[in-house]
Amino acid sequence: MIKYLGKPVSRGIAVGPVCVLENGDLPVKRLKIKDAEAEILRLEAAREQAKEQLSVLYEKAVEEAGQAGAAIFEVHRIMLDDEDLFGAMREMIRREMVNGEYAAAMTGDYFSEMFAGMEDAYMRARAADVRDVVNRLIANLSGKQVETANPGEPSVLVAEDLSPSETVRLKREQILAFVTVRGSVHSHTAILARMMGIPAVVCAPVEFAGIKNGMTAAVNGFDGTVIFDPTEEELAVVRKKLAGEGEKSQLLKSLKGKENVTADGRKIDIFANIGNVSDVARVLENDAGGIGLFRSEFLYLERETIPSEAEQFHVYRQVLQLMAGKRVIIRTVDLGADKQASYLKLEAEANPALGCRGIRLCLKRPEIFKPQLRALLRAAVYGNLAILYPMITDRTEVEQVLELVQEAAKELEADGVPYRIPEQGIMIETPASAMISDELAELVDFFSIGTNDLAQYALAADRQNESIGELYDPRHRAVLAMIRMAAENAHRFGKRVGICGELASDTDLTEEFLRMGIDELSVAPGMVLKVRKRVREL
Template identity: 45%
Template sequence: MEIYKGMSTFAGIAIGKIFYYDRAEYQLSQYLINNVKYELTRFEQAKDQVLKDLQHQLKMADQEEQKEDLQHQISVLSMGSFEKAVESMIKAEKVSAVYAVMTTKEELSATFASLEDPAVKEQIRCVRQNADHLITVLGGVLPRIDLGKEPVILVSDSLSPTEIMEMDKGQLLAVVTQQGSQVSHAAILARTMAVPSLVGISPKEEWNGSNAIVDGYTGTLYIQPDGEFLKEYEIRRIADIEEREDLLKLRHQKDETVDGRIVPIYANIGNLDDLNSVLYYEAAGIGLLRSEFQYLGRENYPSEEELFAAYKRVAQTMGKKRAVIRTVDLGADKQAKYLKIPEEINPIMGNRGIRLCLDRREMFKVQLRAIYRASAYGRLALMYPMIDSMEEMDAIEQILAEVRAELDEKRQPYQEIPKAIMIETPAAVMISEELAKRVDFLSLGTNDLTQYTLAMDRQNPLLRNKYNDHHPAVLKMIQMVVDAGHKNGRKVYICGEIAADTKLTHTFIQMGVDGLSVVPACILPVRRAVRNTDLTEGKD
């Protein structure tokens, strides 16, 4: 039995077979090109970019094993034999650079597959890694994700939000990746699937098909566990299921503290499939609908009718319960090729969220029109991400006025709906009193707020053990926003991942937070924490 320790991003126990997902398993189509010189130039530029990326990773590496691996990749990339083979195929067969890279990689792998020489195997491994990196830089291809017919433990080096959203969650027992953190976008989406998830474990292709155990409580992966150990975990898994079933008794209970304070628990969802879970766990409503699900994993912009149909379904499904739709938060790690978002040195600090929407006003207006039209069918609310200035609010209000005028002209029915701001930057915290006057309520996006406050990329694996969302500065900022909102008669909610941290539930209620929004799987644990809270304890 092999044991690997990582970090848990969602608790639980899973037992099953491993499905190793190689992001380089791409679907490619061969087609003739007209400009060979252009494809050769693209390939040369991609090679230069991969070399720069590897050199940067080498500079940042802090482990000798990792440094050696990167140095070997650089050496293999610089040898020239792979490059010559790709260039030869582009010239002789007049195919695209990306097709030539993939085909050359597969041909080399097949040629040397039967050799047992460790040095040759290592060489081919580096060739494959470099080729995968080249394909990523060249772009123009989509990952093929087929988990098979039986539920599996998915193991991969990394997963993007798009890849997570494309997977059939009914086929997932657990997710294990090397890259990512507890608050990376991919980890957040994995949590909505309510399966045990680990990060910080380097995958091995040889694990594919192996029996394994994922312990989402201790952050441990066990490969090929022996009989007695497996039996012990079967017992633990059953106990885990029983505990979850015990929590189900809280489905119909109020979100109310011992001393009688109502603290509604809303749901964060990433796609329409989660609507049933929201109703099943009897959430107070939807506190955050991440509308990116309609923009990712596709080849062009969604139409207004597509957006309207989705939002109408949300409104009708939720009935009298409020559903807060966050306007699309694209950029950083949430991208699609058709969006043509320019490459940025530091995208997490770049043109994302409302900034991108205000640059692409027609895209923004299409979404706003769809939301307003759907508002005629239920209780919808709007929420804007990454706001940090009054000028942004002025621009939004002007666009909203145009949208309403267009709908009035076409005599399309809509309701005046509540509006909210996600407080996600220190700048927004500092002007939260002024921002509160411009909207109906505030919601704290603590994932981004924490990383911007600590100046730590929440998805950087090197910072995994240093990133602290309980930092006093973060908690003080939450209190500042609550006070600013209440001073202006506005309710303040938390919709970041920290809202599901039951160790902080009492603290949040004490602060005066008006409600918490969490992934559906966390609704009942948080409800239990709320119902166990008594603010009168210790008082005379």
């Protein structure tokens, strides 16, 4: 028995024979050439061939993982059009008079290492995408076919790493699970695994010398445990868990594709809240109608500099493409209070929950806010985006925000950059915004009620202070009265209203929210089907 602990990236449990996959990187030699322009033409031909291949992979991915999963290969096609990448390859061919394979490999290594060295985990994961695209180019230039692994029977695949292309080329019915030594929670391969329903563990420190084809492996995609050659006792435990998960899965699957509609015909949208790009797969896995709250703070936290406009644009575009036309509400950065970024050098505050946070910080620091607005307007071209502004207390704040959006749009227009101004909404999370929601409804397209902060501000009870935990009650009648008031005022002006706080997943209140006329409930991905079940019972 050999046991490893890795990072779980796709939930599920599997038991079966091992199939070890060899590293898919192609060997490359440096060769001197005589005609640089002819070599560049060869490189361009390989690029066009790669685009055709990605179209085929896209179609296969649509069958295996749906349109959102297939969008990964649209991202690879965009990489093939990237002039920074291909300009560097052409320059190397001309400067060093080397073959296209070598120029592609060296340039790919450089860009891959650049991504791998970035602070943001999502951007680091793009290093694997660069390698995948460049390996495809090298294969086309060298005239070699990229071989598809064929386990021969349903197997647990074990590899140093797997690219998105390799994952999709494999026959779904032959993959019980996969285990890799490298990889990332944010990688496109991990996203594909989640969308295809394949249990997966990455970053498992597997020593291949002790692993043989055909030996039994048990993979737990919930806690990251991988056991090779398990004992009979361990197998019995794993199989019991497998049976239990199967029953739960069948129950939830029976609700997929069903409408969120009550027995008497009242409909409501059920969306999902997420805090990272890697969560998108769970949104789709649980059949959410869209993303009701995408917290953009993850781009700003745990790093040393403000994320650039380009960096943000790529992330927002990626989310929209993965959601394939479903509504995505992105909340502008809500820093301050309990979410601190050291590089902003914010002054210490005696009561940060009531201090410079959310929209207050953004309006004071346009050098933070304006690049995000530009990135959002640019990304809106690629999908069904809506922008949400947090911590509003007065109409003047909304007016200032809308002015900045117009400024950002004019700048993009002047730069000749494609953009679109999407729907714009505000968080109702302060008592002030709830009390003047009739005024605010005139200015925006929708409301999203943040019940966590609304409750703590309405009740003057810090939700993180355990000593007064009994006072923090999101179900308090004052909180529910504010939710009702905001909903009524939104509807008076023909605007939509949703709830994105934790209260949205409280199924004891679902009926009351429906009676209030709430149009949308946005919950944790794992709660989507449970709330749908409750709605359909009413």
